[in-house]
Amino acid sequence: MPANKQQLLxxxxxxxxxxxxxxxxxxxxxxxxxxxxxVRHHYLxxxxxxxxxxxxxxxxxxxxxxxxxxxxxxxxxxxLSKNPKFAVGDKVVGFGGWQExxxxxxxxxxxxxxxxxxxxxxxHYLGAVGMPGVTAWYGLVKxxxxxxxxxxxxxxxxxxxxxxxxxxxxxxxxxxVGIAGGPxxxxxxxxxxxxxxxxxxxxxxxxxSMSQALKEACPKGIDGYFENVGGYILDAVLLRANAFARIAxxxxxxxxxxxxxxxxNPALLLINRIKIEGFIVSEHMEVWPEALKELGTLVAxxxxxxxxxxxxxxxxxxxxxxGLLKGKNFGKQLVKLI
Amino acid sequence: MPANKQQLLxxxxxxxxxxxxxxxxxxxxxxxxxxxxxVRHHYLxxxxxxxxxxxxxxxxxxxxxxxxxxxxxxxxxxxLSKNPKFAVGDKVVGFGGWQExxxxxxxxxxxxxxxxxxxxxxxHYLGAVGMPGVTAWYGLVKxxxxxxxxxxxxxxxxxxxxxxxxxxxxxxxxxxVGIAGGPxxxxxxxxxxxxxxxxxxxxxxxxxSMSQALKEACPKGIDGYFENVGGYILDAVLLRANAFARIAxxxxxxxxxxxxxxxxNPALLLINRIKIEGFIVSEHMEVWPEALKELGTLVAxxxxxxxxxxxxxxxxxxxxxxGLLKGKNFGKQLVKLI
Numbered sequence: 294m295p296a297n298k299q300q301l302l303x304x305x306x307x308x309x310x311x312x313x314x315x316x317x318x319x320x321x322x323x324x325x326x327x328x329x330x331x332v333r334h335h336y337l338x339x340x341x342x343x344x345x346x347x348x349x350x351x352x353x354x355x356x357x358x359x360x361x362x363x364x365x366x367x368x369x370x371x372x373l374s375k376n377p378k379f380a381v382g383d384k385v386v387g388f389g390g391w392q393e394x395x396x397x398x399x400x401x402x403x404x405x406x407x408x409x410x411x412x413x414x415x416x417h418y419l420g421a422v423g424m425p426g427v428t429a430w431y432g433l434v435k436x437x438x439x440x441x442x443x444x445x446x447x448x449x450x451x452x453x454x455x456x457x458x459x460x461x462x463x464x465x466x467x468x469x470v471g472i473a474g475g476p477x478x479x480x481x482x483x484x485x486x487x488x489x490x491x492x493x494x495x496x497x498x499x500x501x502s503m504s505q506a507l508k509e510a511c512p513k514g515i516d517g518y519f520e521n522v523g524g525y526i527l528d529a530v531l532l533r534a535n536a537f538a539r540i541a542x543x544x545x546x547x548x549x550x551x552x553x554x555x556x557x558n559p560a561l562l563l564i565n566r567i568k569i570e571g572f573i574v575s576e577h578m579e580v581w582p583e584a585l586k587e588l589g590t591l592v593a594x595x596x597x598x599x600x601x602x603x604x605x606x607x608x609x610x611x612x613x614x615x616g617l618l619k620g621k622n623f624g625k626q627l628v629k630l631i
Numbered sequence: 632m633p634a635n636k637q638q639l640l641x642x643x644x645x646x647x648x649x650x651x652x653x654x655x656x657x658x659x660x661x662x663x664x665x666x667x668x669x670v671r672h673h674y675l676x677x678x679x680x681x682x683x684x685x686x687x688x689x690x691x692x693x694x695x696x697x698x699x700x701x702x703x704x705x706x707x708x709x710x711l712s713k714n715p716k717f718a719v720g721d722k723v724v725g726f727g728g729w730q731e732x733x734x735x736x737x738x739x740x741x742x743x744x745x746x747x748x749x750x751x752x753x754x755h756y757l758g759a760v761g762m763p764g765v766t767a768w769y770g771l772v773k774x775x776x777x778x779x780x781x782x783x784x785x786x787x788x789x790x791x792x793x794x795x796x797x798x799x800x801x802x803x804x805x806x807x808v809g810i811a812g813g814p815x816x817x818x819x820x821x822x823x824x825x826x827x828x829x830x831x832x833x834x835x836x837x838x839x840s841m842s843q844a845l846k847e848a849c850p851k852g853i854d855g856y857f858e859n860v861g862g863y864i865l866d867a868v869l870l871r872a873n874a875f876a877r878i879a880x881x882x883x884x885x886x887x888x889x890x891x892x893x894x895x896n897p898a899l900l901l902i903n904r905i906k907i908e909g910f911i912v913s914e915h916m917e918v919w920p921e922a923l924k925e926l927g928t929l930v931a932x933x934x935x936x937x938x939x940x941x942x943x944x945x946x947x948x949x950x951x952x953x954g955l956l957k958g959k960n961f962g963k964q965l966v967k968l969i
Binding site for chain 1: 683861865880881882883891892893894895896897898900901902903904905906907908909910911914
């Protein structure tokens with residue numbers, strides 16, 4: 294059995310996460326038991342939610358245990374199989390974590406899913422046609438539930454969730470405005486992802502300025518907002534929200550490192566009869582087939598061409614992850630392991 | 632035609648509302664035209680939402696115009712009629728404002744509704760079997776949508792909305808915890824309104840203390856919250872909210888006078904996948920018949936015995952209203968005009 298390099302959570306962040314929170318080790322891979330398979334990971338997914346799980350605080354998920362392999366989504370192929378449903382060479386998506394190989398009890402429902410790479414590149418099953426894509430779909434379809442012609446806004450617009458959101462919203466006839474960091478990302482959002490406009494938050498670093506930029510980009514106001522960030526951007530959106538606006542609350546990355554970020558004026562929720570709803574997509578598995586079907590079609594037909602930032606090798610995972618938290622990635626952040 | 636004493640909004644509050652914001656005048660009553668009726672008001676309703684309309688700011692309703700009669704709900708009887716559908720002596724509920732009489736174009740749908748006072752006292756059509764009751768019903772049934780056995784909390788528990796909420800929630804098999812100001816109101820909430828517990832916010836004047844009190848009163852956490860107040864009480868509720876809690880946002884009276892009151896930690900909405908939704912009951916007229924039927928039955932059968940604070944005479948309306956904003960009322964605040 295092959296040696297298996299792994300990244301463990303060694304200690305919890307105090308404030309900002311740092312590389313020394315992680316520890317690289319090499320483990321031996323155990324022999325397979327009946328119904329188990331060995332998956333060789335091709336790509337590891339890095340996602341903002343992982344930062345929240347590094348804290349030892351109440352959250353929707355158990356905290357990432359100390360001294361254990363960092364958890365996370367993976368795509369790869371079956372390297373060895375003692376399970377009749379999986380053959381060597383099958384491409385699979387799973388939750389193998391920050392390591393080169395995983396041994397999986399492949400009989401457990403949902404832990405490993407075979408995927409077809411004829412029209413969709415394997416890595417996209419961690420992004421547009423995977424958890425981030427379904428996250429965008431759920432927030433858009435089940436919480437925002439837009440009508441044709443409405444104006445929608447999303448923060449972190451060029452990330453894995455944001456790019457899928459843009460394509461899904463355009464397919465429903467909405468005006469879609471992104472918020473992203475820097476002119477390159479904003480140009481990409483408009484020219485390649487199909488956003489109608491994109492606001493560079495670095496040019497609008499406070500509520501008043503962002504609110505003004507939103508007013509210009511959303512002349513009819515904001516009917517729906519998909520929140521990945523939190524903080525002053527949410528405050529600015531609330532100032533431009535129309536009556537009966539819906540806000541899907543998916544991430545508040547701005548507050549992961551320290552003190553809670555307040556919402557400046559929650560009375561606006563009442564004044565404009567706004568709905569705001571937090572969600573986590575893994576609690577809504579019933580929508581995944583429908584969502585993945587639409588997302589796969591968008592990718593296969595070229596209507597969604599997601600961009601990827603690819604770091605090389607398991608050794609690079611911590612730095613790539615810390616970069617993601619600072620918005621250094623451009624599109625879906627992956628680690629390529631082979 | 633009779634002389635008609637009226638309370639006008641003379642000028643807008645700067646900070647706290649004061650009696651000199653209002654002006655008492657006496658107007659002549661115009662002769663009736665065809666299809667009009669003259670209503671003699673028996674009771675005027677005073678409600679917290681009126682404070683928001685005194686400000687000249689964006690809100691769900693147009694601001695109360697300066698120099699005009701303060702708007703508000705009224706019950707009374709037909710004093711003169713040129714409308715075949717209304718006879719002298721008919722008891723009616725309407726929106727006659729802070730004055731002794733109103734002339735109503737009774738043909739307009741919804742402006743005047745005949746009510747039956749056989750089992751329900753006339754004044755209750757401004758409270759438990761009127762707008763406040765339907766407000767409680769909508770937030771409970773359409774936003775919180777409780778399951779039997781869940782724990783619900785409401786602020787301003789002994790007011791017109793709160794007392795109706797308690798009865799409606801008990802009828803659905805929920806544990807209901809009130810928040811009110813002072814031992815007398817808390818005793819009344821438990822002993823007469825049927826709340827399972829009631830927290831005196833004066834004994835818990837900060838987030839930490841209120842959160843501890845909520846923990847004790849809600850050993851299984853909070854599944855639903857009906858918000859009338861805003862500020863630190865909402866922060867404390869969020870600290871005790873269960874996963875998938877629902878918050879009906881009806882009023883934020885704590886913030887009407889001045890600076891916006893922030894929400895300390897909106898990330899809790901995400902962590903616990905909470906839904907918070909602002910609403911105004913007049914935008915949901917479709918539920919009124921169903922809600923009023925249930926509320927009327929609760930009152931007629933003695934399961935909801937709402938208390939009233941009654942001020943005497945149109946001259947007393949401003950002081951009674953200012954007292955309401957400070958929680959000096961005990962139950963539904965009315966002004967008796969005859």
